[in-house]
Amino acid sequence: MNYKEKLLEVRDLHKAYTKEGVPTKALNGITFDVLNGEYLGIMGASGSGKTTLLNCIATVIKPTSGQILLSGVNISSFDGGKLAEYRGNKIGYLFQDFALLDNLTGRENILLPLSIHNMDISTAEKKLNDIAGFLGITDVLSKFPAQMSGGQKQRVAAARSLISNPDIILADEPTGALDTKAARLLMEKLQEINQKHGRTILMVTHDPNAASFCSRILFIQDGVIFHELRRKIPNETREEFYARILQVMAQMGGGSANVL
Amino acid sequence: MFFNLAWRNSKRSRSENLIYFLTMVTAVATFYIVLSLGEQDVIRFLGEIESDAVDRLLTNLMPTIYLCALLFVFFLVVFANKYQLECRSRELGLYLMFGMTKPRLFVQIMAEGLITSLLALLGGLICGGFLSEIISLATARLVGHGIIAHQSSFSASAVILTMLGFLIIQSVALFILCGKQFNKEIHQLLYGEMAKKQRTGNMGSNLLSLILGAAILVLAYWIVLKHFMAAGGAMILVAVILGIIGTIFFIRGLARLLSVAAASMKRKATHGLYVFTLRQLHENVVHKYVSISVASILIMLTIMLITDGSTRIMSYGNQMTRGASVYDFTVLGDEQIIDEYLSDEKMQPYVTALNRMETGTMKRPASGGINSFVDWSGLREQIVSNLPPNVKDPATQGAVSYEFGSHQPAALNLLGRIDTTGATPYLLPISSYNRLLEAAGEEKVMISDNEAVFYLNPDFSGNAQEVTISMLDQIAADAQASGEALLSIDGQPITLIPAVPMKGLTADENVKIVTALIVSDKVYSEYVNPDTVTVYHNFCIPSETVEADGLMLSIMKARDLLKPSGLYYESYLDNFGRQLFYVISGSYTTLYMGFMLLIIACALLALQFLTQMRETKARYATLSILGARREQMKHSINQQVLWYFLLPLLLACISGAVGIYAMQLYLYSDTAKLQQSYPLLIVMAIVVVLVLAIYGIAVARTANREISKLNWKPNS
Numbered sequence: 017m018n019y020k021e022k023l024l025e026v027r028d029l030h031k032a033y034t035k036e037g038v039p040t041k042a043l044n045g046i047t048f049d050v051l052n053g054e055y056l057g058i059m060g061a062s063g064s065g066k067t068t069l070l071n072c073i074a075t076v077i078k079p080t081s082g083q084i085l086l087s088g089v090n091i092s093s094f095d096g097g098k099l100a101e102y103r104g105n106k107i108g109y110l111f112q113d114f115a116l117l118d119n120l121t122g123r124e125n126i127l128l129p130l131s132i133h134n135m136d137i138s139t140a141e142k143k144l145n146d147i148a149g150f151l152g153i154t155d156v157l158s159k160f161p162a163q164m165s166g167g168q169k170q171r172v173a174a175a176r177s178l179i180s181n182p183d184i185i186l187a188d189e190p191t192g193a194l195d196t197k198a199a200r201l202l203m204e205k206l207q208e209i210n211q212k213h214g215r216t217i218l219m220v221t222h223d224p225n226a227a228s229f230c231s232r233i234l235f236i237q238d239g240v241i242f243h244e245l246r247r248k249i250p251n252e253t254r255e256e257f258y259a260r261i262l263q264v265m266a267q268m269g270g271g272s273a274n275v276l
Numbered sequence: 277m278f279f280n281l282a283w284r285n286s287k288r289s290r291s292e293n294l295i296y297f298l299t300m301v302t303a304v305a306t307f308y309i310v311l312s313l314g315e316q317d318v319i320r321f322l323g324e325i326e327s328d329a330v331d332r333l334l335t336n337l338m339p340t341i342y343l344c345a346l347l348f349v350f351f352l353v354v355f356a357n358k359y360q361l362e363c364r365s366r367e368l369g370l371y372l373m374f375g376m377t378k379p380r381l382f383v384q385i386m387a388e389g390l391i392t393s394l395l396a397l398l399g400g401l402i403c404g405g406f407l408s409e410i411i412s413l414a415t416a417r418l419v420g421h422g423i424i425a426h427q428s429s430f431s432a433s434a435v436i437l438t439m440l441g442f443l444i445i446q447s448v449a450l451f452i453l454c455g456k457q458f459n460k461e462i463h464q465l466l467y468g469e470m471a472k473k474q475r476t477g478n479m480g481s482n483l484l485s486l487i488l489g490a491a492i493l494v495l496a497y498w499i500v501l502k503h504f505m506a507a508g509g510a511m512i513l514v515a516v517i518l519g520i521i522g523t524i525f526f527i528r529g530l531a532r533l534l535s536v537a538a539a540s541m542k543r544k545a546t547h548g549l550y551v552f553t554l555r556q557l558h559e560n561v562v563h564k565y566v567s568i569s570v571a572s573i574l575i576m577l578t579i580m581l582i583t584d585g586s587t588r589i590m591s592y593g594n595q596m597t598r599g600a601s602v603y604d605f606t607v608l609g610d611e612q613i614i615d616e617y618l619s620d621e622k623m624q625p626y627v628t629a630l631n632r633m634e635t636g637t638m639k640r641p642a643s644g645g646i647n648s649f650v651d652w653s654g655l656r657e658q659i660v661s662n663l664p665p666n667v668k669d670p671a672t673q674g675a676v677s678y679e680f681g682s683h684q685p686a687a688l689n690l691l692g693r694i695d696t697t698g699a700t701p702y703l704l705p706i707s708s709y710n711r712l713l714e715a716a717g718e719e720k721v722m723i724s725d726n727e728a729v730f731y732l733n734p735d736f737s738g739n740a741q742e743v744t745i746s747m748l749d750q751i752a753a754d755a756q757a758s759g760e761a762l763l764s765i766d767g768q769p770i771t772l773i774p775a776v777p778m779k780g781l782t783a784d785e786n787v788k789i790v791t792a793l794i795v796s797d798k799v800y801s802e803y804v805n806p807d808t809v810t811v812y813h814n815f816c817i818p819s820e821t822v823e824a825d826g827l828m829l830s831i832m833k834a835r836d837l838l839k840p841s842g843l844y845y846e847s848y849l850d851n852f853g854r855q856l857f858y859v860i861s862g863s864y865t866t867l868y869m870g871f872m873l874l875i876i877a878c879a880l881l882a883l884q885f886l887t888q889m890r891e892t893k894a895r896y897a898t899l900s901i902l903g904a905r906r907e908q909m910k911h912s913i914n915q916q917v918l919w920y921f922l923l924p925l926l927l928a929c930i931s932g933a934v935g936i937y938a939m940q941l942y943l944y945s946d947t948a949k950l951q952q953s954y955p956l957l958i959v960m961a962i963v964v965v966l967v968l969a970i971y972g973i974a975v976a977r978t979a980n981r982e983i984s985k986l987n988w989k990p991n992s
Binding site for chain 2: 104109115116119120129131133
């Protein structure tokens with residue numbers, strides 16, 4: 017894995033909301049890099065600004081100031097067609113609530129990003145079958161989301177985020193709505209995608225278990241980076257990493273009760 | 277505080293549901309128009325001459341129509357308010373959580389409804405009053421020829437009734453809906469129902485539904501076209517029920533087609549939001565097939581009603597031209613009084629071409645084996661030879677009753693007339709008819725005792741008139757040339773004189789003389805049955821008076837002079853009024869109902885679409901995250917709206933076309949009527965399409981605005 021090349025650079029990112037005249041700072045000058053092929057986790061308490069950060073990277077919201085560079089290109093300057101192109105091809109987004117269109121079948125949901133960009137079907141079909149096989153969702157492709165389990169839905173959503181070969185996958189609490197078993201299966205698949213296929217993943221989570229699959233974790237508090245953890249690869253086991261994560265969480269706020 | 281909250285909430289619901297609010301304003305306007313009909317210039321004018329019929333219209337027909345319209349609007353109000361209350365379910369739950377009592381909340385919701393209703397009433401009454409005034413002025417100018425004086429059409433009772441009706445349906449609707457909402461647990465109100473299962477419809481049953489629907493519709497069409505009159509009209513009811521069931525099944529089955537289209541178009545599957553658009557439509561059809569079917573049926577009714585209304589206007593419009601009628605007045609009664617009255621100095625300026633027209637049926641032979649003095653056999657033979665090859669002489673078929681109408685050959689109609697009234701035909705003395713011809717500016721006809729003219733009343737033969745008269749003329753001319761007598765009276769051969777102009781006998785179109793024999797005065801007095809003799813005194817208004825006062829005003833003045841006499845009189849104006857009344861009552865009601873149903877159908881479709889749009893708003897946010905451009909989503913929405921309106925419209929057009937064809941076939945006696953109405957029908961079709969387009973565009977714009985409101989914040 018090539019960890020040297022910077023894929024994503026976040027530089028002095030600020031985001032302030034003004035509600036009824038009262039300004040609230042969600043991000044307060046955050047700076048970090050995501051290297052190519054990295055599996056980066058972002059953890060923090062509710063309101064720490066982690067989802068705001070992810071949404072800024074996904075261009076769902078505009079930062080107040082600062083820069084976000086993907087492969088050296090400033091995405092804040094995008095608009096119109098370039099923005100749509102970025103959203104469709106450069107990033108894959110995995111939502112906590114899956115965000116599948118419930119009136120489309122699994123196959124139609126997965127192919128949607130390609131449809132939107134008018135891609136060729138012949139190459140897409142093979143890719144769809146490969147991804148579906150890998151994620152174990154071949155038999156639900158012709159079903160509607162209502163006919164799938166939570167885990168299946170999230171894996172269909174994962175397949176959708178992978179179909180257009182994005183540079184980076186942004187995952188927002190992907191295990192948040194899943195039971196333990198489904199959450200574990202999804203995390204294993206994401207890890208495989210990261211390790212075997214070298215796909216860069218940026219995941220926001222408050223679940224230490226899910227975070228233990230990452231190679232590096234940034235802890236955010238009050239809009240700034242508070243701490244950083246790196247998994248000692250290949251020596252450190254996941255269980256050991258998990259224990260260290262819990263330690264940091266305890267330091268941050270006297271226990272998980274404050275973090276969650 | 278209470279009022280402020282109610283005011284703010286009602287303002288919010290108005291702006292969120294502008295289409296619904298504007299539809300309510302339109303509904304109020306139409307209610308007012310129908311209720312203030314009695315104040316319209318034309319109706320007031322008709323009330324003077326056709327008071328019974330106008331009373332019936334205003335006391336029976338119009339209230340029924342008003343109630344029907346209210347009922348339709350009631351369902352629309354229930355639907356729209358249900359949607360709004362469901363949207364606000366969380367807010368209502370919160371009010372209850374904070375300790376607001378249910379009665380208090382009910383009063384607040386009612387107050388909000390009242391504010392919205394009062395504003396809709398205000399807007400609607402202003403629009404309605406304005407439109408009513410325009411309609412009143414326009415119709416008066418169009419048909420009144422300057423005799424109908426304009427008065428304001430404002431009607432206080434119409435305002436009160438409109439307000440009452442509208443407020444009652446609003447209150448009842450809110451009452452029912454609030455009851456439903458308040459029966460829910462607070463938790464249910466706060467967090468909504470369990471997530472709705474995505475119903476995609478069972479594929480097999482959808483296919484069956486499509487085939488069944490199509491089959492039932494075809495059956496309904498077949499019944500309407502082939503057995504319209506069967507079983508005393510019961511078959512129409514069967515066809516209507518089958519039509520409704522067929523439409524519902526067919527629309528439900530369309531889900532299958534859309535699903536197949538979404539799944540099978542592989543080539544297009546990766547093209548933009550094609551699949552998404554189809555799936556959105558598919559979902560809409562699966563969930564709302566009943567509403568779409570109802571909209572389709574309403575649009576079909578609209579098409580038929582508007583066609584019917586337009587046809588009435590155009591066909592009666594033709595009858596309102598003078599045509600063959602010559603006289604302006606016909607007076608019946610004691611001859612001495614009539615003579616005195618008509619020769620009176622005051623009447624003098626209004627009387628010219630006075631014609632004492634006597635007519636009666638022929639008497640029967642006093643004894644002997646024969647039934648009638650007339651022998652029609654010669655003429656009958658000639659007419660039979662003019663029958664089309666596939667039609668047989670009804671007399672040889674043992675016919676006991678005859679049908680008349682322009683849908684059958686002219687010769688057959690004529691045979692029917694001869695066979696039914698030929699034994700004792702009406703007789704007209706030539707001197708009376710010559711005076712009529714003179715008044716019409718035609719040349720007199722001289723006939724001897726062994727000559728006659730076959731008279732055919734031009735007002736009764738409609739469009740077949742020319743064909744029938746030219747056929748008769750041809751027969752008479754041929755016979756005259758070969759010296760053949762076509763009929764005989766009391767054994768005396770009678771030659772028929774061809775090419776005599778046929779004119780209306782009186783000003784009164786109620787006179788039911790369809791055919792008659794015009795004979796010499798001697799033959800008339802010899803053979804007329806004195807018990808059946810009627811004497812009409814016909815006269816025209818002199819042209820100088822008409823030039824000075826106008827025809828309508830002169831007739832009005834003459835009517836006023838004749839009124840105290842106690843004599844029975846009919847004028848051209850009465851006929852005109854009667855025809856005008858048919859036009860107004862027939863066309864006004866059908867056009868009114870047509871447009872009312874159209875607006876309701878459009879509002880129903882619009883609200884349904886926007887409901888789904890709001891329920892699935894998050895999907896558009898997801899699409900935008902996945903990289904869909906705003907134009908792509910707008911295009912998808914426009915396509916959805918287009919097809920959402922086109923699906924019911926297309927089916928309605930097919931069913932409507934069948935309905936119109938059946939109406940033309942069975943209800944209109946003149947096949948040409950529909951063709952005459954083409955120019956007006958085209959205008960009406962454009963108006964209907966325009967109304968649909970306005971609603972469609974309004975829906976698309978509202979939906980697009982919703983998308984713009986997403987503002988790239990899908991997770992918030």
